[in-house]
Amino acid sequence: MRIVVAEDLYLLRDGMVRLLEAFGHEVVATATTGPETLAALLTWRPDVAIVDVRMPPAQSDEGLRAALAARAEVPGLPILILSQHVVQLYARELLADGAGGIGYVLKENVFDADQFIDSVERVAAGGTAMDPAVIAKLLSSGSSNRRLGGLTEREHEVLALMAEGLSNQAIAKRLFLSDSTIGKYTTSLFGKLGLTEDDDSNRRVLAVLAYLQEN
Amino acid sequence: MRMAGQVRDLTAQRADTTIAQAAEIRRIERDLHDGAQARLVGLGLALATAEKLMETDPDRARALMREARAGAATSLAELRELVGGITPPVLNERGLVDAVRAFALDGALEAEVVADGALRLDPPIEAAVYFGIAELMTNATKHAQATRARITLTHDGVGLVAEVEDDGRGGIRERDGGGLAGLRRRLAVFDGDLEVTSPVGGPTSVRMMVPCASL
Numbered sequence: 066m067r068i069v070v071a072e073d074l075y076l077l078r079d080g081m082v083r084l085l086e087a088f089g090h091e092v093v094a095t096a097t098t099g100p101e102t103l104a105a106l107l108t109w110r111p112d113v114a115i116v117d118v119r120m121p122p123a124q125s126d127e128g129l130r131a132a133l134a135a136r137a138e139v140p141g142l143p144i145l146i147l148s149q150h151v152v153q154l155y156a157r158e159l160l161a162d163g164a165g166g167i168g169y170v171l172k173e174n175v176f177d178a179d180q181f182i183d184s185v186e187r188v189a190a191g192g193t194a195m196d197p198a199v200i201a202k203l204l205s206s207g208s209s210n211r212r213l214g215g216l217t218e219r220e221h222e223v224l225a226l227m228a229e230g231l232s233n234q235a236i237a238k239r240l241f242l243s244d245s246t247i248g249k250y251t252t253s254l255f256g257k258l259g260l261t262e263d264d265d266s267n268r269r270v271l272a273v274l275a276y277l278q279e280n
Numbered sequence: 281m282r283m284a285g286q287v288r289d290l291t292a293q294r295a296d297t298t299i300a301q302a303a304e305i306r307r308i309e310r311d312l313h314d315g316a317q318a319r320l321v322g323l324g325l326a327l328a329t330a331e332k333l334m335e336t337d338p339d340r341a342r343a344l345m346r347e348a349r350a351g352a353a354t355s356l357a358e359l360r361e362l363v364g365g366i367t368p369p370v371l372n373e374r375g376l377v378d379a380v381r382a383f384a385l386d387g388a389l390e391a392e393v394v395a396d397g398a399l400r401l402d403p404p405i406e407a408a409v410y411f412g413i414a415e416l417m418t419n420a421t422k423h424a425q426a427t428r429a430r431i432t433l434t435h436d437g438v439g440l441v442a443e444v445e446d447d448g449r450g451g452i453r454e455r456d457g458g459g460l461a462g463l464r465r466r467l468a469v470f471d472g473d474l475e476v477t478s479p480v481g482g483p484t485s486v487r488m489m490v491p492c493a494s495l
Binding site: 119 | 372378
């Protein structure tokens with residue numbers, strides 16, 4: 066895959082490039098400021114970009130803004146946002162266009178290289194990779210809490226993993242259950258939430274995330 | 281005479297603030313000392329041992345490296361919590377309005393935020409008002425048993441007016457040494473003021489007013 070890495074801290078940028086190359090991916094460009102990131106995204110139109118939130122010049126949310134601006138120009142341009150902290154507000158902004166190809170995870174996710182690369186590839190394929198911490202917040206906010214009250218503990222757990230962007234097979238593996246068991250849980254929880262089940266797992270995730278974001 | 285009284289008041293307020301800040305800094309030092317610093321020592325030890333055992337006992341070396349990785353992830357989580365307590369990251373990245381929006385999304389209350397999006401103030405004032413709103417929202421949930429809240433942020437030409445209204449049971453009284461009195465003192469440092477309307481049975485409305493320019 067052709068990847069752009071936008072990260073202002075040298076150690077992190079260098080480590081990330083080495084990790085991606087070790088997994089056989091090509092880093093076509095790196096960026097260290099917000100404007101550079103936007104330019105790199107639009108020039109290279111990579112298969113996926115890995116972008117830090119906070120970057121120079123102002124050390125505010127330049128990276129996030131560059132990512133949103135690039136996706137406004139190139140709908141669905143796959144972007145994985147890496148950050149020291151995750152907030153629902155940013156997750157909602159990233160997911161708002163409903164186009165998929167979005168990831169938003171904590172930086173320590175890179176510690177588990179296999180899982181991290183899996184997230185990168187999932188986002189590149191138009192899927193989503195949301196940090197469990199973001200999903201936990203989406204699931205526990207005032208309005209979700211009430212609407213999800215009818216779910217069993219297991220259904221809740223399956224919903225959370227689905228919202229992170231995992232497929233049925235991946236959820237089954239994570240929970241040590243069979244694919245067909247997970248299928249039963251998803252059918253039942255979709256029924257309870259009044260959502261139509263979709264065979265396409267990306268569309269399904271987007272439906273779940275859109276549902277959780279409604280107020 | 282009146283002026284002497286004001287000077288006494290101000291001196292008392294400054295002293296209060298200094299004591300509170302010193303206590304806060306001590307808490308941060310202790311958290312870093314017992315948390316992240318201790319973990320980094322442990323991490324270094326584990327890595328040194330793993331290096332030593334790499335050839336003679338590769339299994340044990342691998343286990344130690346896994347342990348080190350987990351330790352690094354835990355340190356990051358602790359540091360994130362600590363940093364969040366000093367200033368919420370969104371406050372740095374986006375300013376008061378979005379920080380309050382982010383806070384409202386994460387809370388248990390169903391909260392509506394009405395704000396002038398372009399509002400930017402001096403960082404110390406933004407921080408004081410942010411933590412004030414956070415405290416009022418916590419009170420609304422914990423003490424007033426509110427289910428809904430509305431936060432309004434405006435600039436009336438003289439200064440910032442931040443209002444938190446909730447549908448809780450009301451009857452809130454300001455007591456010496458209580459939370460509201462503390463909030464009043466913290467606002468007084470910026471010549472700000474607090475106005476509480478809370479009839480028994482609710483609703484409660486608390487207004488914070490801080491004279492300042494909008495940046």
